[in-house]
Amino acid sequence: MKTAISIFALGFMVVSSSATAQDKQTAVADFVGSDGKADGRATLTATASGGVLIEVEVSGLPANKWLAIHIHDTGNCDASQRHDSAGEHFNPAKAEHGLLAAKGPHAGDMPNQYVGQDGVLRAQIFDKMVTLDGKTDGIRGRALIVHSNSDDYRSQPAGDSGERLACAVIK
Numbered sequence: 001m002k003t004a005i006s007i008f009a010l011g012f013m014v015v016s017s018s019a020t021a022q023d024k025q026t027a028v029a030d031f032v033g034s035d036g037k038a039d040g041r042a043t044l045t046a047t048a049s050g051g052v053l054i055e056v057e058v059s060g061l062p063a064n065k066w067l068a069i070h071i072h073d074t075g076n077c078d079a080s081q082r083h084d085s086a087g088e089h090f091n092p093a094k095a096e097h098g099l100l101a102a103k104g105p106h107a108g109d110m111p112n113q114y115v116g117q118d119g120v121l122r123a124q125i126f127d128k129m130v131t132l133d134g135k136t137d138g139i140r141g142r143a144l145i146v147h148s149n150s151d152d153y154r155s156q157p158a159g160d161s162g163e164r165l166a167c168a169v170i171k
Contacts, residue, residue, distance in 0.1 A: 027132055029144050029168035031058050036079035040121075042144055042168055044132060051128035052139065058146055058166050061115045068151035068161035069123075071108030071130065072143040077167035086143040086167055089158060092136045100153040105129075107137060109159075112150040121146060144168045
C-alpha cells in the first residue's frame, strides 16, 4: 500500500512539474479595440530553438487590407488614449525600425498581415528575435498592437503604420 501511494505521489509530482514548465512556454493576450471592447486573442508559444510563435485572431478590422502588427514595450492597453499607453516598439537592441532598414529591425517588428473580407485578421507569425521570459528579449508583460495601415518597413520610428486599432497585453 505504501508503495502504491509513493508511486501515485511521484506521478503527481511529474505531471505537476510538466504543467508548470508548459505554462512558462505559453502565454495569451486578449485584444481590445479602440472602443475598449474585446475583439480577439493571441496565443504565444516559445519554441525549442528560440523565438516565439504568435497565433492571432482579431475581429472588427478594416476588410481586405494589409495591416501592421508589432510588439510594443509597455503592457498597458488604455483604449481611452488610443492605446498610446503601450509605448513604443519593443527594441532592446536599440535598432532602427523596419525589416528592410539597414540597421534594423526592432525585436518587435513583424511582417504585415492580411485582413480578409470578414474583417478578421488570422495569422501565425514567428518572431525569432524574442523570447517569452528572457531578461532582455522577453515579451511577457508587453503588448501586441494591430495598426490601421501596413508597415513600410523603413520609416522611423514605426513604419508609417497608422493608428492603433487593437491592443493586447501578453500574460
